[in-house]
Amino acid sequence: MMDRAGPGHALLVTALAFLVLALFAGSSAIGYATLDISAALADLIAGRPSLPALVLSELRLPRAILGAAVGFSLGITGAALQGLMRNPLADPGVVGVSGAAALGAVVAFYFGLSATFSLALPLGGLVGAGIATAFLLMLARQGVGTATLILAGVALNSLAGALTALALNLAPSPYAALEVVFWLMGSLSDRSLVHVALALPFMIIGWGLVLSTGRAMDALTLGEDTAASLGFSLSRTRLLVVGGAAAAVGASVAVAGAIGFVGLVVPHLMRPLAGNRPGRLLLLSGLAGAALTLGADIAVRLIPTRPELKLGVVTAIIGAPFFLAMLRRLKVEGE
Amino acid sequence: MILEALQVSVARGTARVVRDLSLKAQPGELLGLIGPNGAGKTSLLRALCGLEPLAAGRVTYGGRTLVEIGRRAGGRTLAYLAQGGRIHWPLRVDQVVALGRLPHGAAEVDAATMRAMEAADVMHLRERTAGSLSGGERARVLLARALAVEAPVLLADEPVAALDPYHQLQTMELVRTLARTGTTVVVVLHDLTLAARFCDRLALMKEGALLAAGPPAQVLTPELVARAYGVTVETGTRDGEPFVLPWRRCDAARSEPIVRP
Numbered sequence: 001m002m003d004r005a006g007p008g009h010a011l012l013v014t015a016l017a018f019l020v021l022a023l024f025a026g027s028s029a030i031g032y033a034t035l036d037i038s039a040a041l042a043d044l045i046a047g048r049p050s051l052p053a054l055v056l057s058e059l060r061l062p063r064a065i066l067g068a069a070v071g072f073s074l075g076i077t078g079a080a081l082q083g084l085m086r087n088p089l090a091d092p093g094v095v096g097v098s099g100a101a102a103l104g105a106v107v108a109f110y111f112g113l114s115a116t117f118s119l120a121l122p123l124g125g126l127v128g129a130g131i132a133t134a135f136l137l138m139l140a141r142q143g144v145g146t147a148t149l150i151l152a153g154v155a156l157n158s159l160a161g162a163l164t165a166l167a168l169n170l171a172p173s174p175y176a177a178l179e180v181v182f183w184l185m186g187s188l189s190d191r192s193l194v195h196v197a198l199a200l201p202f203m204i205i206g207w208g209l210v211l212s213t214g215r216a217m218d219a220l221t222l223g224e225d226t227a228a229s230l231g232f233s234l235s236r237t238r239l240l241v242v243g244g245a246a247a248a249v250g251a252s253v254a255v256a257g258a259i260g261f262v263g264l265v266v267p268h269l270m271r272p273l274a275g276n277r278p279g280r281l282l283l284l285s286g287l288a289g290a291a292l293t294l295g296a297d298i299a300v301r302l303i304p305t306r307p308e309l310k311l312g313v314v315t316a317i318i319g320a321p322f323f324l325a326m327l328r329r330l331k332v333e334g335e
Numbered sequence: 336m337i338l339e340a341l342q343v344s345v346a347r348g349t350a351r352v353v354r355d356l357s358l359k360a361q362p363g364e365l366l367g368l369i370g371p372n373g374a375g376k377t378s379l380l381r382a383l384c385g386l387e388p389l390a391a392g393r394v395t396y397g398g399r400t401l402v403e404i405g406r407r408a409g410g411r412t413l414a415y416l417a418q419g420g421r422i423h424w425p426l427r428v429d430q431v432v433a434l435g436r437l438p439h440g441a442a443e444v445d446a447a448t449m450r451a452m453e454a455a456d457v458m459h460l461r462e463r464t465a466g467s468l469s470g471g472e473r474a475r476v477l478l479a480r481a482l483a484v485e486a487p488v489l490l491a492d493e494p495v496a497a498l499d500p501y502h503q504l505q506t507m508e509l510v511r512t513l514a515r516t517g518t519t520v521v522v523v524l525h526d527l528t529l530a531a532r533f534c535d536r537l538a539l540m541k542e543g544a545l546l547a548a549g550p551p552a553q554v555l556t557p558e559l560v561a562r563a564y565g566v567t568v569e570t571g572t573r574d575g576e577p578f579v580l581p582w583r584r585c586d587a588a589r590s591e592p593i594v595r596p
Contacts, residue, residue, distance in 0.1 A: 086424075222434060223423065230434070271424075276430075
């Protein structure tokens, strides 16, 4: 009478975790300057301020950590939002927090705050995400339905998009506009450990909140009424998912800009491996999101273009056609 | 476990879809909830499950309200089978049924899951995915999911609506057996013969209120059926069991057939 998916699931999680670790090591090793990783690591641990140690701690590690953390955030929130809405087209962008985070960062740009101190940008992003989150949580606490919550997110996203466009429209110089557009494309280059320290706590809180809803996600497979009859609080689940998604995605956008399609595509890829169980899908999607983002970030450094390709551009270029192909397959299965 | 509704009202906007309704279901008893479309049967059932806020009155399970029982324990106290339920992701059938075990811990395919699949006659479907099922198969899988909770109270909203005659009879026999073995069972039904044959007591609703309650023979009289549904009935017995066939539409107030011009 054993649940046969049990050991398979643990194996899958372990395999994905190893893949993420391998890609993390790869991301730390690959860059424009050649780096003897073992020597750099030895220097870093011994506290010797050598150039390799500096490259590793100031450039490579923050980039790899953020790659893994941003990818994990996008993957896990994508899976959670799809589970909550029972809609395979839901995406972290849907709740409106990523748009608001982008707007916050753009406002920091616009008023020249980012010129005076470099952390104004991610801080602006966090403030934007925070305001949007507070709004959504207020709605969720009032007990509005999932559909209303999503529509509110869509409206938030539109408003944030319009205000971002307004900022670009009124940009004092074309360079400022260009800088904003580049930032919006999403990238992990030139991030420091300060960025990591700023974003990671919010992301970890977000992951925790989302992962705590696993069983409720499974129950929601049968619809909201049945899930409630099984003893799950819908308002609490909404609060946890929306709050967790907002914290993790808001922090991601604040430090890395908008990286599209990871949150949409990864849950689709992982769903068959999770036996279609929304609760199991959460951790798997997080790990796969981390792997995909790390892999794509390695790719942008290996593709010899100047300027470097933006990570968000690469994920969208790979993700969109891939998603279309998947929709075709889903349609065939549905018939 | 005794399920009791005391002067329950449910509001939808300004309208009261259930009005001042009291009823009691005993362990070992199969209670049928019948009435025309829009009579408030589903609203009442949802209110009994705590899915609908009460505008007035109270609902108790073994003397305690669901709030007193608590959310987690409430999930083990009652099993609810929604009307025309959906399965939103293509899970394997045994995994769907195992979701009924969530109130007891994890959704693992355990002995209770197997018993439920056996009872609802879906064991042969267990390796299939939910997306590949027919409407009737899905209805039986969802019934098995509700059975897997192994709760002392089962509330089922039209459990036979999507089923062929064979599985209608099988499902009614199943819920009657469940009642005989000590479960309190409330089912919403439209088929008056199934209601007459299988239920121990019937509650007939109209416009949110209770029109009549009691043994089927007292509730399914031509007068009461005409008042509730606006149809005349042909009644009789076969092998000692009653049947009730809706025959013609009639003026609901006077139970006279409507004569076509």
